[in-house]
Amino acid sequence: MGGEPHADAEGKHHAVLVFEGEPRVRNxxxxxxxxxxxxxxxxxxxxxxxxxxxxxxxxxxxxxVMLSGLDGFEVCAALRRRGMWLPTCPFQYGEGARQPPVRAASERAQQHEHLVPVVAT
Structure with missing residues (x-):
C-alpha cells in the first residue's frame, strides 16, 4: 500500500520526525x-x-543516538521533561552501532515499552 497516506479513524495523517546526522541515512x-x-x-x-x-x-x-552535541537520547529526555511522550525509535547506523555505549543504551531502551531500539550495521 505504498504511497497511500497512513491515517487514523478520523483521517488524520501520521507524522514522523527523523533526527539523523548522516544524509546517506536520513535521506x-x-x-x-x-x-x-x-x-x-x-x-x-x-x-x-x-x-x-x-x-x-x-x-x-x-x-x-550517537550524534555529537545534543544526541537522540538527550532530545528524547528533553521532550519527556516537557511532557511529550511519543513512540520513539533510537537508531544507530554503522560501525558506531557496535560500540559498548550504544549496545548498553539499546539494552536500556528495551526496558521501556515506548522505545524500540534499532541498530543497523
Missing part, C-alpha cells in the same frame, strides 16, 4: 517513510528537533 529514511504515506520532517540538529516539536505534531520519532 533514504525520509524517502521510504514518505513513499509509505507518512508526513516526514527531518533534521540533523538536536535543538532543531526539539524546536520542530513546538510547531508540528508528530506521531513518532526516529532519533540518532
Amino acid at each position: 533514504p529514511l525520509h524517502r521510504a517513510l514518505t513513499e509509505e504515506g507518512y508526513a516526514v520532517d527531518t533534521t540533523a540538529d538536536g535543538p532543531q528537533a526539539i524546536a520542530l516539536t513546538d510547531v508540528a505534531a508528530f506521531d513518532a520519532m526516529v532519533l540518532d
Whole structure:
C-alpha cells in the first residue's frame, strides 16, 4: 500500500520526525517513510528537533543516538521533561552501532515499552 497516506479513524495523517546526522541515512529514511504515506520532517540538529516539536505534531520519532552535541537520547529526555511522550525509535547506523555505549543504551531502551531500539550495521 505504498504511497497511500497512513491515517487514523478520523483521517488524520501520521507524522514522523527523523533526527539523523548522516544524509546517506536520513535521506533514504525520509524517502521510504514518505513513499509509505507518512508526513516526514527531518533534521540533523538536536535543538532543531526539539524546536520542530513546538510547531508540528508528530506521531513518532526516529532519533540518532550517537550524534555529537545534543544526541537522540538527550532530545528524547528533553521532550519527556516537557511532557511529550511519543513512540520513539533510537537508531544507530554503522560501525558506531557496535560500540559498548550504544549496545548498553539499546539494552536500556528495551526496558521501556515506548522505545524500540534499532541498530543497523
